[in-house]
Amino acid sequence: MRVSSTWQGESAASVTFTFNGQRVTGRAGDTVASALLANDIRLVGRSFKYHRPRGILTAGSEEPNALVTVGTGPDRMPNVRATVQEIYQGLEVVSQNHIGPLHRDLMAVNDVLHPFLGAGFYYKTFMWPRSFWERVYEPLIRRAAGLGALSGEAGGATSEKAYAFCDVLVIGAGITGIMAALTAAEAGADVILAEDAMVAGGQTGPQDGQIGDLAAGDWSQTRLDQLRAIPNVRVMLRTAVTGVYDDGSFAALERTGLHLPPGPDLPRETFWRIRAKQAVLATGALERPIAFPGNDRPGIMMTSAIATYAERFGVVPGRRIAVFATCDHAHRTIAALARQQGFSKLTVIDPRPDAVALGDYRLIAGAEVIGTRGRLGLREITIRKGGTEQRLEADCLGLSGGWNPSVHLTCHLGARPVWDEARAMFLPAPGAVPGLHPAGACNGTLSVAGCLREGQAAALTALRAMGRKPRAPALPDASDDPGRGRTLWAVAAKGRAWLDFANDVTTKDVKQAAQEGFTSVEHMKRYTTQGMAPDQGKSSNIGALAILADATGRTISTTGTTTFRPPFVPVTLKAMGAGAEGKGFAPERLTTSHAATLARGAPMIEAGLWYRPSYFPAKGETTWQQSCDREVRMVRATVGVVDVSTLGKIEIMGQDAGAFLDFLYTNTFSTLPVGRARYGLMLREDGHVMDDGTSARLAPEHFVMTTTTAAAGQVMAHMEFTAQALRPDLDVRFLSVTEQWAQFSVAGPLSRELMNSVLDDPIDDTAFPFMGCGAVKVHGIPARLFRISFSGERAYEIAVPARYGDALYRDLVARAEVLGGGAYGMEALNVLRLEKGFITHAEIHGRVTAFDIGMQGMLSGKKDFIGKAAAGRPGLLDPARERLVGLKPVDPDGVLTAGARLFKPEDPPEARNDQGYVTSVGQSPNLGHMIALAFLRHGPEREGHEIMMIDALRGIRTKVEVVPPVFFDREGGRARG
Amino acid sequence: MLIPCPQCGPRDIREFTCKGHETYMHRPSPAAPPEAWDDHLHNRDNPAGPTREMWHHVAGCGAWLVVERNTVTHAVTGAMLAREVAR
C-alpha cells in the first residue's frame, strides 16, 4: 500500500513494468521490491531447497530472498535482488526457482519431504550405486540446482571497466560516511564517496531525531548536495565497493545503466579499480534476524526495511504490522512510524520484561513469537508470554535482533573480525587493512553522535596519515544514546526456524552438523550450505555460528567466523570481463601491407598479435594447397614478395655493441665486417635455445638485429635484463625499430632483377654478395638492403620507413607479377623453409639445445656467452637425446602430421617406446611428397632408417625414412648465387 | 600491489613481469663448478617473509628492478634499478 513519499516526491512519474507477465505500476525511483509491496504483492520467489514461498526480507543489497530475473534476450540477468533493481518503463521481471506458476510451484513437494532432506541429504543419498553418478544423479541434481538462468545468447548491452584515483575513499554514504567525506573534502583532499544504494542516508531516519537543526533523515541528502558542489569530491551512487586488495586498491561495481532500459551505448555496469591513498569504511550495519519457527513467510521482514520502505517510498508493507524486537532502536523506529499515515495498528513483541513503549503502539513485553501461519504469506503469528500462547492477526512482521556491523571489507586481506562480548557484535580487527579506517555502525558505534564523531575522526586519521594537518570542525548536535538491547539468536520452540533463507538452512541443520562432527564453522558451512547462496550469508552467518557455538558448548569468540572473501556483492562476469569482447580481447597488429593483402583476397592468419597472409588465391584455385604449391614453385622459378616486417628488429649502438652481441649470441659478432650480416644463435642461461636470427653491421658501432616474430618481445626483455642487470659495464644502447621499418623479402632467381627495377642505383653481387647489407635508395627514399634468404633462393630484404610500406609493397608485387612472380603467403613461406631445413619456433620451442638442432659448432670456445656453462652439461650433449632430423614418407603418398609421435616399426606404440615427435610438415611441390622436421632419439645417427610415425589423435600411421633435415639444394648454391 | 619504480613512481603490477629471485643477477664465473651453476639456475629458497626479486617494468620505462617485498604481508618495501645494484 502506498501512502506518500518523501524521497521520490508526490509528483514522481508512474512507471509500468511486468512481474511474471502481470502489469505492475510503480513510481519513478521505486525498486522492484518497493513497487511490488506498494501493490500488495508479497510472494516474489521460492526458496532454494524446500521451494518455500518467499517474500522480501530487506531493503538493500543484502537481500537473500527476493531474487528475480530481469530483462530479456542477451540482456537477461538472473538472481537480481528485487531490493536493488530499480524499475523503468517496460522492465520485465520474473520470479525464479519454481516449476509451474509461482503460487503453485510443483517443486514445493520438497517442503513436505523435509524430514528426509536435512543437512547433508545430497551427500548421503547420491552415493550409490556408483554407475548412477553421471547418468542419473548429475542430470537430476543439475535440473533441481541453481536459481535463475542466463539466456544463453551472446551480445546485448555492454559494460565497461575503469580506473579511479583519490586521496580518500569513503565507503558508504550514511551519516558516518558523509561526515568523513565532508571532513576530508574540507581539508582539500580528493575524495571519492561510494554508496551502494541510489540514495544517501543509510539507516538514518525519523527515529534518530535531529542532527543540528535538520531532521536526521534529511541531514544526509542536504550534506550530499553540498559535497556534490565541491570540485575535489566525486560522489558515486549505485556503486558497491566489492573488494579490498593490497596497497589501497579497491574494486567497485557501479550499476551505471541498470536502472534504465538497455541501450546500445550506456554501459550496464562499470567495474571500477579504485586506488586510494587512505580509506574510511562506513558500511554501517545489517539488522539481525531472529530464528523462530516459521520465520520465513512472505510478509516477514527486517524492521529497518519496513522503515526504509515507509520513509523512502511511502510504502506501508502491511495492514496489521507486528514487530518482534529485542532492542530499543526498533522501539524508536516503531514510535516514529506510528506517527505516520498507514501505521495505525502496530504491535511490538519484546522478550525483555522491562521493555517500555516509546510511542503510540501496543507493546507485549516479556514475550516471544513462536510460530506463524499463512500459506503464501503471513496471516497470523503465535506469541508466547510466560506460559500462555496467544494468536495475533498480522500480515507483516518486523524482525529486530540487534545489528551486525558490516565488517566484510576489513577481512579481505586475511584479518578476522573480533567478537565484542559486551556489545554482542563482531568488530573490525584493529589495523585489519592498512590505511582503511572503520567508523560508525560498521565499527560497532550505533548512536547518531557517535557515528558523526567517528566519521570525522576516521577522516582526520586518514588525512594525518597523508601528512596533512587538518582541523576538526565542530560536530552538529545529535543524540548520543545507542539504546540498549538483548541478544536473542533463536527462540526455544518446536518447528523449523530458519537461519539462511536463501539456502533453506534451519537451526536444526546447524545442530545436526555439530552432532555429526562438523564442528568447525568452515565445515558446518559446507555441510549445511549456510552462507553459500548469492547473499553469502549476510543475514545468517552470525546467527548460524552463534547456534553452532551453543551446540558445541563453545563461545562465539572461539567458534569464529568463516572467511570473508571478495566480492561483497555479486559481480557479473560481464562487468569483470568488460571490454574484452571481440576486438577488445587483444590488440591487432597490422602490417603496412595489410590493406593491399586483403585486396588480393588473402585469408589472414594470426602470428602472435600480428596478422599475416596465409596464401593468395589465384583464379581457378579452390584449395589453399593449390595456391601454396603455385607460390612455392613461383619463388623457386621466378620471384616472390612477402612482408617480413613482423620479425623483431632491434637497433644496437655504442662502442661496446659488438661485445654485447658476443655476450648474447653463441657465436662471434665483434669480428663481423661492416656491410655484412651473420646468422646468430641465442641461448637462455640454462643452455636451451631462446631465438635465432641475423644481425647486420651497418657501421662499426651500429648493428641491427632481427628476431623471430614469436620471440621479439622475449628477446627485447632478455636484452634489457642482460644490459641492465648483468653487463652495466658495457656502453651500449638499443631500441626496437620493428615498427619503424616496413621490410619485404624479395626471393627467387629473378629477385635481383626486380630489386634493380626499384633501386636508384643498381646492385651487383660484388656490392651485395650473399649476407651483404647496406644503405640504398628505393624510388629516391633512403632504405636498407640485406641479402639474406629464408627460402634457399637468391633473396633480398628491403626495408623502408613504414610510411612507404604500403606503396612499396604494391609496387614490388606488381613488378614481380610482370616477371611471372607475385605475392606469397605463410603457407608457401613455411614449405620453402622446410625444404631447406630452416628452423622456426616449432623447432626451437624452448626445450631444445644447440646440440639438438645440430648447431653445437656455433658455440664459441673463445668467449663467454649466456648459456655457455649450462649448454656444456653432459646431459645436454647426450647422443640419445631427441635431435633434429628430416623425415620423408616411404610411400610418396604417405601423410605426415605435426605433433605425431615416432616409434620403431617393431615396437608397440606406447609411451615407454616413444622415440620422438614431428614438429613441422609440408607438401613439397618440388619433391612431390610430404616432408617433415622432427626430433628423434639419436637423430642424425639414424639417417636411412625406417621408423613409424603415429598420429593417434587423427588415426594416421605412416612409415617414414629418416633423412638429413635439408631436402632441397643441400649445397646452398641457389642462395649464394 | 604497487611497485615503486624509481623512474615512474608507484605503478600497478599489471605493468610489470616478474623473473624471479635476484639470484639471476649474480651470474657465476664461466669457470665456476657445475654445482654453482646449478644453484644459480635452479635452486631457490621459498621464503615466508622478506625477499628480493627481479621485476621488469615492461609496460612502463623498461627498467629492470630489484624489488624488496614480503611474501607474507605482500608489503613492497623498496625497489632499485637493477643496474644500480649491479654496479
Place this chain on the structure above:
Amino acid sequence: MAELIATSPLRDLTPITIGNVTLTEGIPGQVWAVLPWRGATEAASTALQSAHGLPFPAPGNLHKAGSTRIAWAGLDQAFLLGTTPDTALAAHAALIDQSDAWAHLVLSGPATREVLARLVPVDLAPAACPKGSARRTLLGHMSCLILHPGGDTFEILVFRSMASSAVHDLTRAMTAVAARDLRGAQTPG
C-alpha cells in the same frame, strides 16, 4: 622513376568526435629517440640545450621550445619531437629514427580524462599529471607513451601496427562516457 606515396598510420580512422571529446591524428613530424651513452646524460643534456634549447628530460617530463619538444620515454631514453637531431648530439647519445614507428593520437575535450580512465591505469588528474608530463604506461593492452601538453588535451603514442586497435578501444570508451551525459546517468567527477 615511380614515387612512393607516404601513408599515415591513422588514415581513414580519424577524426572522430563523440560527445565532447575528439580524437584526431597528430602530426609530430620527426620523432627521434635520444639514448645518452653510459654516463653521458649530463653531456647529452648540455648538447641538447645548445642545439635545440631543450634539456634531456627528467623521468615523466615533456619540454617544449618553439615547435620542438622533447619527452622522457623510458630508462635512458627521450623522444625528440618535431626536428632532426643536431649531428653534434651523436657524440653523447645514440640517435635512432622513430618517426614512422608510432601512431600519434590526440584526444581533446572536457571529458578526455574520463575517457582515458577507461583504459589507462595511471592517474592523469592535473595534480598527478600536470601540464608538461610524459608517461610510459598502458592503453588497454597496448604499451604507450602519453604526453600532456596542457588543458584537456592528451597525446597518445602507440605502436604504428596497433593504430586501429587503439582507435577501437578509445572509440568504445568515448561512446560509453558520452552516453552517461546523454542518458542522464550520473557522471563521476
